Amino acid sequence: MTTFNDNLQISKMSTICLSEVKVYGDPAPIEVRVLKKWIPYHDKKYIYYLFVDAHGCAIEATTSTNNKAHFDSVITIQSCYIIDDYVCLSKRPYMPTVGHDASIRLGMIATFTPSSNNNIPDHYFDFATYNELMPITKLPKRLTDFIGRVIDDKHKPVKSTTLRKIIIIDEDMISSETSLELTLWPNHNVKAPDKTNIGSIIAITSAEVKEYMGKYVSTK
Incomplete structure (x- = not known):
């Protein structure tokens, strides 16, 4: 349950747009909706997530399948969070789902603070012609x-x-x-x-x- 003090802390937390996440850059808190989760058929070692923010920007995030139990208890698909203490890496070299040059690696120290931001879209498309x-x-x-x-x-x-x-x-x-x-x-x-x-x-x-x-x- 999110308390009044939690909401006060969230309101004071400064976040950046996903477009500002840079390869090997210093991470800053991001406010996103977790749209989906999957394990690619060609890479069974990692769990992948797709994040979108209120600006309509999207980014991939990954964690090791060894962390599955932990993140299954932390992340609910289609829920919104302020995420901090992640690592900024380059996008995966084969078949990324978005064009962003950076991606996010989630470790056990990554923090997820629930957010009630209703301005974050519940879908993401980047249509190609x-x-x-x-x-x-x-x-x-x-x-x-x-x-x-x-x-x-x-x-x-x-x-x-x-x-x-x-x-x-x-x-x-x-x-x-x-x-x-x-x-x-x-x-x-x-x-x-x-x-x-x-x-x-x-x-x-x-x-x-x-x-x-x-x-x-x-x-x-």
């Missing part, structure tokens, strides 16, 4: 947010399973020849509607985009 996909597909890759109009939604049998393929275009695309194909595997934990109508507008977040046979494809 079709014309911006090419550099994102090259090393060091970055996971992509994309929004577009559905032009096809079909199921395709492949060996012992069935894949779902959603074809979308945005305002930079003029036909199915310049489209993004999203492939959904049934064994992947992906939140997606069971059916999308042709012409519907959908948003994709944290997707890996590849170039395949002259087209852009994404698998989740």
Whole structure:
């Protein structure tokens, strides 16, 4: 429970925007909402978090999976905190979720003070257009947010399973020849509607985009 004295202490605490977090810089308190948590399939040693602040800036934070029990007891997803005593590092070299050059490493001494700031968004998108996909597909890759109009939604049998393929275009695309194909595997934990109508507008977040046979494809 947050007491009056706690609120007084929070109000006196000076925080910085996430855009001011610099690689190997001196950390200062940040006020953020914790949007999500995940463990990448290619890096099982670390837990990743996505933070967003009231300015709409976002940054990745990591901690060792050895600290899982501690941070599971400290962090509630979609809750807001003032965080201090962290370490500023460079972003991970492979498939970061945001373009920020810095990232945050959370150790056992990091402090989390609950915040009731209602001005912090409960979501974050950094949409790429079709014309911006090419550099994102090259090393060091970055996971992509994309929004577009559905032009096809079909199921395709492949060996012992069935894949779902959603074809979308945005305002930079003029036909199915310049489209993004999203492939959904049934064994992947992906939140997606069971059916999308042709012409519907959908948003994709944290997707890996590849170039395949002259087209852009994404698998989740």
